[in-house]
Amino acid sequence: VPEKETKKNNALRSIFQEGDMALLIDRKDRRNLITLKSGGAFHSHAGILPHDDLIGQPAGLWARTSHGQRLLAVKPTLSDFVLEMPRRTQVVYPKDMGAILLLGDIFPGARVLEAGLGSGALTAALLWGVGTEGSVVSYEVRPEQVEGGIANVKRIFPDAENLEVKVGDVYQGIEERDLDRIVLDVPEPWHVVPWAAQALVPGGIFLSFLPTTLQIHQLGKALREDGRFHMVETVEIILRSWHVSQRSVRPDHRMVAHTGFITTARLCTLRSSQVPDETQPQEETR
Numbered sequence: 549v550p551e552k553e554t555k556k557n558n559a560l561r562s563i564f565q566e567g568d569m570a571l572l573i574d575r576k577d578r579r580n581l582i583t584l585k586s587g588g589a590f591h592s593h594a595g596i597l598p599h600d601d602l603i604g605q606p607a608g609l610w611a612r613t614s615h616g617q618r619l620l621a622v623k624p625t626l627s628d629f630v631l632e633m634p635r636r637t638q639v640v641y642p643k644d645m646g647a648i649l650l651l652g653d654i655f656p657g658a659r660v661l662e663a664g665l666g667s668g669a670l671t672a673a674l675l676w677g678v679g680t681e682g683s684v685v686s687y688e689v690r691p692e693q694v695e696g697g698i699a700n701v702k703r704i705f706p707d708a709e710n711l712e713v714k715v716g717d718v719y720q721g722i723e724e725r726d727l728d729r730i731v732l733d734v735p736e737p738w739h740v741v742p743w744a745a746q747a748l749v750p751g752g753i754f755l756s757f758l759p760t761t762l763q764i765h766q767l768g769k770a771l772r773e774d775g776r777f778h779m780v781e782t783v784e785i786i787l788r789s790w791h792v793s794q795r796s797v798r799p800d801h802r803m804v805a806h807t808g809f810i811t812t813a814r815l816c817t818l819r820s821s822q823v824p825d826e827t828q829p830q831e832e833t834r
């Protein structure tokens with residue numbers, strides 16, 4: 549890209565344009581996500597805000613409604629978007645998304661298979677990780693879920709040509725081969741273990757997000773019994789936000805106490821039974 553064009557794009561990035569999303573925040577920290585359309589208007593108890601008051605203005609401005617109330621208008625981050633977007637399923641929260649991207653090593657250029665699409669929150673994070681060089685295939689068993697899920701993803705990645713959504717049951721098999729990563733947000737991922745072993749590249753990473761301990765126990769058993777997966781690890785991300793003001797610094801009173809567990813495993817060349825005894829890791833029973 550010529551230097552001049554890059555500079556122009558960088559400058560435009562911070563200016564609201566038609567089709568951009570804007571996050572509007574009122575004095576009580578109530579948030580609304582809108583998509584800017586010339587001639588459109590945002591209506592709320594705070595009054596009316598014409599979209600044209602934002603289009604062409606720099607992000608981060610304080611706009612004034614017809615009732616004279618101030619609204620802060622910023623461009624939503626991926627995390628803002630996920631918290632505000634329409635949901636028809638349980639979604640993966642930003643605190644887990646960040647860890648999924650790094651523990652699953654979702655690198656720019658990776659070929660990733662995901663299931664299920666659901667509301668598309670995790671799909672958007674995966675597209676973020678793989679960038680334009682990589683690709684994401686998402687299996688979703690419920691056809692009625694697909695339109696809403698894709699619509700959410702398209703709001704944040706309007707030109708996502710590297711996303712393919714397939715209506716299908718990931719428990720029945722995976723058509724793709726040479727996948728770098730498999731990321732599952734389905735209730736019974738142990739059915740996918742044998743398919744994942746065929747579909748991943750050697751050294752590929754299998755990642756599963758599950759809400760209960762019974763599920764992670766069953767998944768761990770399936771991965772161990774298959775034998776081709778090693779480095780099986782499970783973590784839980786606990787996030788505690790803090791209230792910081794002039795006169796008080798303390799944890800917030802409320803927090804999301806539990807979402808789910810992230811289990812990762814690496815596809816290796818030998819089954820556990822083929823690994824010479826002296827190199828076998830000993831299983832802890834404590």
Ligand SMILES: C[S@@+](CC[C@H](N)C(=O)[O-])C[C@H]1O[C@@H](n2cnc3c(N)ncnc32)[C@H](O)[C@@H]1O
Pocket residue numbers: 637638639640663664665666667668669670671687688689690693716717718719733734735
């Ligand atoms: C918890 S939601 C996924 C939410 C999604 N990760 C997000 O962040 O928006 C689980 C989704 O998996 C789908 N699903 C369940 N079992 C499946 C299967 N065997 N194959 C494909 N999709 C499946 C469900 O229909 C549902 O849409």
